[in-house]
Amino acid sequence: MGLATAFPVAPAEPVEPDGHRLLRAELARELHDEVAQTLTTMVVQMENFKAIQYGRESVIRQLDSYQESTRDVLGNIRRLLFDLRGEPAEAMEFVPRLRRRLREYESRYAISATLRVSANWPRQLAAQAAIHLSSIVEEALSNARRHGGASRVNVSLSVAVGQIAVLTVKDNGRGMELLWGESAGLGIIGMRERVLLLGGELQVLPTTPRGTVLKAAFPKERLI
Numbered sequence: 001m002g003l004a005t006a007f008p009v010a011p012a013e014p015v016e017p018d019g020h021r022l023l024r025a026e027l028a029r030e031l032h033d034e035v036a037q038t039l040t041t042m043v044v045q046m047e048n049f050k051a052i053q054y055g056r057e058s059v060i061r062q063l064d065s066y067q068e069s070t071r072d073v074l075g076n077i078r079r080l081l082f083d084l085r086g087e088p089a090e091a092m093e094f095v096p097r098l099r100r101r102l103r104e105y106e107s108r109y110a111i112s113a114t115l116r117v118s119a120n121w122p123r124q125l126a127a128q129a130a131i132h133l134s135s136i137v138e139e140a141l142s143n144a145r146r147h148g149g150a151s152r153v154n155v156s157l158s159v160a161v162g163q164i165a166v167l168t169v170k171d172n173g174r175g176m177e178l179l180w181g182e183s184a185g186l187g188i189i190g191m192r193e194r195v196l197l198l199g200g201e202l203q204v205l206p207t208t209p210r211g212t213v214l215k216a217a218f219p220k221e222r223l224i
């Protein structure tokens, strides 16, 4: 199969009317001020409550898990906010931001996370491409931690022969128990949709000696 058939170019995304942009900005503001702020306050209140539970280990553990779930929801909302705002700054700073994100993931979950970027990876990405890539990495990191129980994640960004851009996220977790295509949750479906919007293909496969590797490949021209 030639590259032209492997990567049919998806139609260009239509220009958005001003009214829609304003509505997205309004939604982003509401979501930030009303929902994200409240959740942040809840995490802080739980922290304060934990401080007065001396010696009550099971209560503290329970609170830890409530905090973690709340932080996960917050992380999802932040991503949604980012999508709604479509911030171009994210696109220009894609690699440095991803590095910072991986450092944060490492320190929060004690999972070692590395990033390799090939020299021919574009320095500046189109805003839409950066949004799709960030969301895909975020979901892969979440799956590696939640389902894989991984202790190491390797992210790589490269441009292969034929100007094919490739994002891989490899973990050393327990691997997928489901057969590919079998009742995947919303995460993999969402990642696949984003890769399709970039005119490419997504693969999620077992890797050796153990773990899962996600590979998203699409034409480099869709990144810039």
Ligand SMILES: Nc1ncnc2c1ncn2[C@@H]1O[C@H](COP(=O)(O)OP(=O)(O)OP(=O)(O)O)[C@@H](O)[C@H]1O
Residues within 6 Å of the ligand: 143, 144, 145, 147, 148, 149, 171, 173, 174, 175, 176, 177, 178, 183, 184, 185, 186, 187, 188, 189, 212
């Ligand atoms: N890195 C991984 N390691 C092990 N199993 C995985 C990994 N990624 C996905 N899976 C398995 O594939 C299933 C589908 O993943 P998917 O991200 O689509 O859904 P989910 O994580 O269960 O739910 P959601 O992403 O909608 O919160 C998971 O429930 C899990 O069983």
Ligand SMILES: [Mg+2]
Residues within 6 Å of the ligand: 139, 142, 143, 185, 186, 187, 188
């Ligand atoms: Mg998931």
